[in-house]
Structure formats: C-alpha cells, structure tokens
Amino acid sequence: MATFHRNSVILLGVLLQVCLLPPSYAQSGKDSRQQAILTGIQNWSDTTGVVVTKSAQNRLLGDVEIARKDVQHANPEISSEQLDAVAPQVVVAFLDRSQQNRATASLPSLFEQFATGSGLVLPSVTDYPTLVINIKPPTPADFVVTIDGTSFPAGNATFRVTEGTKSIQVVRGDKAPCRATVKVTKNGPNSLNCSL
Structure with missing residues (x-):
C-alpha cells in the first residue's frame, strides 16, 4: 500500500509539472513552425515574384494548423515532428500548384503525401486568389x-x-x-x- 501511495504521489507530481508548464513552452513549437512556414512563403514569393499578402499568410497559417491537427488525429502513426518538418514544403507545394492553375491538393492531403511519401493528392479549389x-x-x-x-x-x-x-x-x-x-x-x- 505504501508503494502504491508513493508512486501515485510521484505520478501526480509529474502531471502537475507538465500541466503547469508556462504557455510559452507549448507555444514555442507552434511559433517555430509558423516562422518556418512564413520563411517558406517568403522564399516562394522571392522566386516567383508573387507576393502573398499578410491577410492571406495569416489565413494560410490558420488553415495549416487545422489541417495539421486533422491529419494527426486521422493518422496517429504520423508524428507531430514529421508534420512540423514538412509544413513549409506543404505550403510551398500548395502555393506552387495553385499558381500554375493546376488542380491543387488540399492541405491535409499534402501533409499526408509529404509526411508519408505516398503519392495520394486529392484535388481541391485554392482559397487564395x-x-x-x-x-x-x-x-x-x-x-x-x-x-x-x-x-x-x-x-x-x-x-x-x-x-x-x-x-x-x-x-x-x-x-x-x-x-x-x-x-x-x-x-x-x-x-x-x-x-x-
């Protein structure tokens, strides 16, 4: 009984430490991911000569967060680290395909394609005219x-x-x-x- 109680107290202590982490700790992964995406957008703009306005960037960042969560929920075998690593490539592919007036892929399908290496790309309409x-x-x-x-x-x-x-x-x-x-x-x- 004493071992159970002591282990419960240790587990409770660990949970409290994790739950009481400052918000900046949880936010830092999102911030660095978004900064990498913005850098990718800027590099794409510099290469193509097409400027992605701040409002379009902000909306795209929000859409990426939603797509990332959806893919992670539907594909638990894909780690958040894998999704973070491919996020800038996903956004650049999304912009590039829509700029060429090709049927573009949805952000979730691009995340899956880049994170798993599968060739599945589902067409969708671009949201950024x-x-x-x-x-x-x-x-x-x-x-x-x-x-x-x-x-x-x-x-x-x-x-x-x-x-x-x-x-x-x-x-x-x-x-x-x-x-x-x-x-x-x-x-x-x-x-x-x-x-x-």
Whole structure:
C-alpha cells in the first residue's frame, strides 16, 4: 500500500509539472513552425515574384494548423515532428500548384503525401486568389503597389490575397496615383489596369 501511495504521489507530481508548464513552452513549437512556414512563403514569393499578402499568410497559417491537427488525429502513426518538418514544403507545394492553375491538393492531403511519401493528392479549389496589377508601361519596375494599407516592394505586380474587397493604390514617381477598389473572387478575373 505504501508503494502504491508513493508512486501515485510521484505520478501526480509529474502531471502537475507538465500541466503547469508556462504557455510559452507549448507555444514555442507552434511559433517555430509558423516562422518556418512564413520563411517558406517568403522564399516562394522571392522566386516567383508573387507576393502573398499578410491577410492571406495569416489565413494560410490558420488553415495549416487545422489541417495539421486533422491529419494527426486521422493518422496517429504520423508524428507531430514529421508534420512540423514538412509544413513549409506543404505550403510551398500548395502555393506552387495553385499558381500554375493546376488542380491543387488540399492541405491535409499534402501533409499526408509529404509526411508519408505516398503519392495520394486529392484535388481541391485554392482559397487564395491571384490579383494582378497590369502597369503600363511595365518598365521601369519603379512602381509601388499598396493593398489595404500595406505597401509592397517596388516592381511587384502579382499577389496572392484573400477573397473580398481590396483597396488598391499604385504610385510611380511624381505621377498621379492609380486608385481603385477591386472585388477579389476565387474565380476572378482579379486584375486592375493602371497607366502611370
């Protein structure tokens, strides 16, 4: 009886230590995963010249967390470490396939594919429409596009955004700015023509 009681007290102590960990301890894995994903998005943007807006990034991060939990729940044999390791690749594959106007895979199916090496990819519609700003003349690439108050580096004219109404301003040197409101939809066309 004394051994049982002593073991119960030790187990209770361990459980309390785990349950009383500061929130930052549990959050650090999510934070580092999200930072790795954001780095992957930035590298993809630098390579393709397509900017993924902050609102699209935030929504994508939320969608990744949901997909990751769903895959982990449905596939207990896939460790959280495996899912964390492939998360940036999953997001880049998701963006790349949708940018090429190919039927893209859902985030959960991409997680499964990358974590297990299976070739199963199920088609789904992208949730991040492309918005193209057609600048005339296109060169020099000294124009700056601002979408919903966020300015992007000079010369960027293709963006991944969330659906909805976007307030856009394009400026170039001392020329009058091009201002417009564009309703962005999944099916598009999502574009704005500006002569500067």
